[in-house]
Amino acid sequence: MALGPIEIVVIGFPGNKFNGEIIPELERLIENDTISIVDGLFVLKDVEGEVDFVEFDEIGANDDAVRLAGLMNQVESLISDEDVAELAAGLEPNSSAAMLVFEHTWVKPFRDAIIASGGVLAANLRIPGLVVDQLLDELAAVD
């Protein structure tokens, strides 16, 4: 079956304070077939702004990394080194970050239902929450 829509998230931890506290929530999302992590890696930006990356399963004696590696349902290395450089541009120096490539697993049964019903996906737009907030503020000002 084709993959569902893919989303890349870069979760930065300024000051290199990466921790595994996001992992239980990731586990829950995966358990619920909401997402699947099809690629991911760990990125480091040093104080000079130099970027390097390692695979989760290469970090070694780090329980969180091992857990993250275990959550991966890796399809391919979908993120290239150039992608890493671009995605890391917004990270502060002296940061670590988890780059995760989500597949929106929940879309697949919905997509199948749309196709089965003879429907056509005529438009699909993801609106960032900040934009929604701005619109709501503007609407409140209008009323």
Place this chain on the structure above:
Amino acid sequence: MPRRRIGRPGLVGTMARTAVIAGTASATVGAVSRGQAAKAQSAAQQQAAQQAAFESQAQLADMQAQLATVQAQQTPPPPPATAPAAGDDLMVKLQQLADMKAAGILDDAEFAAAKAKLLG
């Protein structure tokens, strides 16, 4: 396999590249983007049309102002008030006839006839 990502195509690069090649950065949002583009274009056209209308109105006003200036320049100055003040009724009537001829109300023959009658 620490370097298996190097020099290979990736999601972000592919997204950027396909957007350049085919304008398909996100096929799913294409319809919406096109709709918005069409709206934006139509809004721009409307604005351009309004602008053009405004400009032609401005030009019209400008032309009218110019015309008024030209007319003011061409309009013969009113007959000197001294003529009637002189009390010469014949002169006033002759002047009126001349004005009527100048204004095209009387042609040459009519003017001549009227003048002949006045001068009787």
